Amino acid sequence: GENVEQHPSTLSVQEGDSAVIKCTYSDSASNYFPWYKQELGKRPQLIIDIRSNVGEKKDQRIAVTLNKTAKHFSLHITETQPEDSAVYFCATIKNYGQNFVFGPGTRLSALP
């Protein structure tokens, strides 16, 4: 089955700096790659996603890049702010109706 690895497990950055979180996956059939942000005690919230036919997607300060050949995708946050502090999870899915496989998460601390 699919295996998703995520690095780093913790990340501390100064406010205003950039943060990058990387995920690798094993199943080449995976074709949808979302990123979720989870604040303490709350539900995972989708922040950005990318499909396998796209290499990069950007939404304001957040971007995701996908390298299907190498089977990895990354979350990029620019101009990090304290409210970006949370746990971030990557996930993959093969086909609609299948289940997500999540990475173990990255705890991001954006220090003021």
Added chain:
Amino acid sequence: DAGVTQSPTHLIKTRGQQVTLRCSPKSGHDTVSWYQQALGQGPQFIFQYYEEEERQRGNFPDRFSGHQFPNYSSELNVNALLLGDSALYLCASSQRTGTGGSGYTFGSGTRLTVV
């Protein structure tokens, strides 16, 4: 438009007891998936229900069972609770015929503590 609703929000049970968690999907969604999120870990897939049948199952023992009702709502049942069952249980709903993955919506979860 209500999103995914889960109840209860918190629950404390004793080892060996049984528990039932409930989920109402987002309006227009017909598929419900359940995930277990242990502290400090990513969500792990338990099972998925569509058309009142279990369609997929993750690596969870038979103590975990579920049900989907004609109105698409769902229940997760756990028998013979173990301390290791303590976790946040997340329900996610989606539309079967939608495009892959993007319609997935999570509920706020039920925090189960087994003592």
